[in-house]
Amino acid sequence: MKSKFSFIFACVLAGLALSMWGLAGWASPADTPSSVKGTVKFAGAAPKPSRIDMSQDPLCAKLHSTPATTEDVVVGGDGGLANVVIYVSDGLTSHNFQPPPQPAVLEQKGCQYNPHVLALQANQKLNVVNADDTTHNIHPTPSNNREWNMTQPHGMPLEQSFAREEIAVPVKCNIHPWMKGYIAVFKHPYFAVTDKSGSFELKDLPPGAYTITAWQEKLGAQTQKVTVSAGEAKTLDFAFKQ
Amino acid sequence: MRWKTALTGSAALVLLLFCGDTHAQESHVGKLNGNEKRGKALYGRYCIFCHGRYGDGRGESAPYLDPKPRDFTKAVFKCRSTPSGSLPLDSDLYDTISRGVHDSGMPSWKPLLRQERVDLIAYIKTFSSAFQEEKPGAPVEIPPEPPSSAESIRRGAQVFESMNCWSCHGKDGRGHGPSAAALTDSKGYPITPFDFTSGSRFKCGETDRDMFRDLITGLDGTPMPSFASAMTTDQRWDVVHYLRSLSSHGTHAQLAPISQ
Numbered sequence: 001m002k003s004k005f006s007f008i009f010a011c012v013l014a015g016l017a018l019s020m021w022g023l024a025g026w027a028s029p030a031d032t033p034s035s036v037k038g039t040v041k042f043a044g045a046a047p048k049p050s051r052i053d054m055s056q057d058p059l060c061a062k063l064h065s066t067p068a069t070t071e072d073v074v075v076g077g078d079g080g081l082a083n084v085v086i087y088v089s090d091g092l093t094s095h096n097f098q099p100p101p102q103p104a105v106l107e108q109k110g111c112q113y114n115p116h117v118l119a120l121q122a123n124q125k126l127n128v129v130n131a132d133d134t135t136h137n138i139h140p141t142p143s144n145n146r147e148w149n150m151t152q153p154h155g156m157p158l159e160q161s162f163a164r165e166e167i168a169v170p171v172k173c174n175i176h177p178w179m180k181g182y183i184a185v186f187k188h189p190y191f192a193v194t195d196k197s198g199s200f201e202l203k204d205l206p207p208g209a210y211t212i213t214a215w216q217e218k219l220g221a222q223t224q225k226v227t228v229s230a231g232e233a234k235t236l237d238f239a240f241k242q
Numbered sequence: 243m244r245w246k247t248a249l250t251g252s253a254a255l256v257l258l259l260f261c262g263d264t265h266a267q268e269s270h271v272g273k274l275n276g277n278e279k280r281g282k283a284l285y286g287r288y289c290i291f292c293h294g295r296y297g298d299g300r301g302e303s304a305p306y307l308d309p310k311p312r313d314f315t316k317a318v319f320k321c322r323s324t325p326s327g328s329l330p331l332d333s334d335l336y337d338t339i340s341r342g343v344h345d346s347g348m349p350s351w352k353p354l355l356r357q358e359r360v361d362l363i364a365y366i367k368t369f370s371s372a373f374q375e376e377k378p379g380a381p382v383e384i385p386p387e388p389p390s391s392a393e394s395i396r397r398g399a400q401v402f403e404s405m406n407c408w409s410c411h412g413k414d415g416r417g418h419g420p421s422a423a424a425l426t427d428s429k430g431y432p433i434t435p436f437d438f439t440s441g442s443r444f445k446c447g448e449t450d451r452d453m454f455r456d457l458i459t460g461l462d463g464t465p466m467p468s469f470a471s472a473m474t475t476d477q478r479w480d481v482v483h484y485l486r487s488l489s490s491h492g493t494h495a496q497l498a499p500i501s502q
Contacts, residue, residue, distance in 0.1 A: 056409065056420035056421070057406070057409065057420075134406060135404065135405050135406040135472070136406075137406075137465075137467035138467075139465065139467060141428045146318075146327045146328070146372075146376075147316075147318050147327065147428055147462055147463065148326040148327030148460075148462070148468070149326050149327075149460050149462065149465070149466070149467040149468060150326060150460070150467055150468050150470070150471075150472075151405060151460075151467040151468060151469045151472040151473075152472060153404070153405065153472050156471055156472060157471075158471070160327075174410065174421060174425060174465035174467065175406045175409045175410070175421060176409070176421070177421050177424035177425075
């Protein structure tokens, strides 16, 4: 009897020791997160954006002292390409990711989408905000998710989500035909959207070999392969041309 | 030993029943239960020419039709009693099959037996896995309609203005709004906003209650959005009264205010 108890005690001790080792393992170099950062440039002369005629809705037109312009290719001062979605498209060993608790926010402002390209995780809450005085309808036209289409007057709260990965869901407002945007939905958290500097960073990557894809709504997609070891920060640059 | 055999036997039976259950798609409308197999035979006889062998809306006749036949593989349906983005109820599909879709190639299938229409629904639901994976949302509630009045019509006209209905349907409700020319359905085909002065029948039912419901559900797959949270119940009835007033078939044609 006594020996049975001591055996159980030893088991519990061993278990504790193992879990301590496991916890310590989190901080050990073997599991230190890695990252991939870089820049997306537009090669050549930046295309001139077209003017948007918002005169059909005076509530939109009056919000712009200078005419609003199209956002399908937005190039920054130093050639950085904005609104490019950078993400891990292959190589992840884990496939079970919980959506973050904080919602992603898509704003309709000046009768345009802000941001023009939004990325979020599957089943992450999406708060749609109408900051304009006019009424919008927000209408995603997905191919791998449920299609919905909601009218949203100024100030009306609207919460939605997308269940499945899709890069990217086109979003439009039928009331204002010039309003176009994209929502990229991922099943993992390793994605970023570039701003006008073209820079991006994929943080907290587990060490491994990955395929990284850069997607732009008009210029298409490019992929590069990268291998990161523990704690390593790799640099990866992309260049798009028309 | 005997109880063990009995247990194994019953377990196998339960498993068999369960598997059988997941394979066959069902449909239920009222007291009628649809059968997928019978539905398939009917589909091959009546529906396949437009909706296609694979239910993708690409049947032999499809190139000649406008609007295009419904693509069942997408499981997106215009006429529903459920919220935007939700699957339809079986009874919604039953209503569409029975009623037909006005101003399209889809006729009324009332000549088929009720049981046959319910069987068809069971088969149509096999074209998309959505019917296995998701449940339709709760059907919208339609409260009793208050009587139409000059005041209600005037309020409806204001809502029509503030909700930007006119950007597609036009300030005069004829369907020539400034955004009308740019409209497409979710397959990319041009689509025309409804002309409320025509007195023509609506696609998803002709009654005021149908119009009220359409304002809540929207017509999925088209540019017509849901006004579920955007309008109050009273506002929805006001809009219904206003839209009725635009047609000479409406009860208050003489009161039609044309907003500019």
